[in-house]
Amino acid sequence: MFGASKSNDGVVGSSDSGIGVHGNSGGSVTGNEFELPSYVGVLGESHSGDGVHAYSFMGHGVVSRSVFGIAVKVETNGVFPAVAASAPKAIAVNGEGVYGVRGASESGIGVFGKCSDGYAGYFEGNVLVKGDLTKTGIGSSVAVRFPDRSFRRLCSIESPESWFEDFGEAKLVKGQGRGEDRP
Numbered sequence: 001m002f003g004a005s006k007s008n009d010g011v012v013g014s015s016d017s018g019i020g021v022h023g024n025s026g027g028s029v030t031g032n033e034f035e036l037p038s039y040v041g042v043l044g045e046s047h048s049g050d051g052v053h054a055y056s057f058m059g060h061g062v063v064s065r066s067v068f069g070i071a072v073k074v075e076t077n078g079v080f081p082a083v084a085a086s087a088p089k090a091i092a093v094n095g096e097g098v099y100g101v102r103g104a105s106e107s108g109i110g111v112f113g114k115c116s117d118g119y120a121g122y123f124e125g126n127v128l129v130k131g132d133l134t135k136t137g138i139g140s141s142v143a144v145r146f147p148d149r150s151f152r153r154l155c156s157i158e159s160p161e162s163w164f165e166d167f168g169e170a171k172l173v174k175g176q177g178r179g180e181d182r183p
Contacts, residue, residue, distance in 0.1 A: 013041075013042070017038060017039065018038055018039075018040075019037070019038070019040045019041075019042075019043045020040065020041045020042060021041070021042045021043070022042075022043045022045075023042075023043070023044045023045070023052075024044075024045050024046070025045075025046040025047070025048075025049060026046050026047035026048040026049060141153050141154060142154055
């Protein structure tokens with residue numbers, strides 16, 4: 001089937017209970033292992049390549065909108081990532097909404113970030129950690145505002161308990177101690 005148009009739809013498919021448009025390449029992947037979906041507008045399947053591949057030079061490659069459901073639902077067999085995004089000179093995943101990006105896992109990692117030359121995670125705004133915070137690597141610090149409105153960096157002592165300590169200097173002058181901040 002081939003369709004082309006300069007002003008209307010190139011290909012139109014419609015079905016009341018089946019698949020509106022069904023594209024297949026390299027043999028069907030539906031069959032014994034997979035149940036053929038019903039009530040699908042467009043089904044793309046491939047035995048050895050991409051089921052659906054979209055290119056766009058000026059606009060979005062894929063636009064999805066759902067009024068009462070999930071706009072994009074992705075499933076995988078557990079061997080490969082459900083979603084893989086790549087943008088060497090741009091943002092790979094951009095999320096906006098109540099949750100800009102949400103990750104959930106019952107036994108693994110909800111959200112994973114990795115970067116070899118920069119930050120694996122970057123946050124502007126308040127950050128809430130509900131639960132234990134575990135880190136590896138050396139040192140940790142927090143900026144604390146002091147009564148003189150300045151911020152001072154406090155580094156934590158690596159210990160099994162939660163400790164922050166600020167070290168300073170003091171001098172004894174005629175038997176009395178007077179503390180001084182280090183430069």
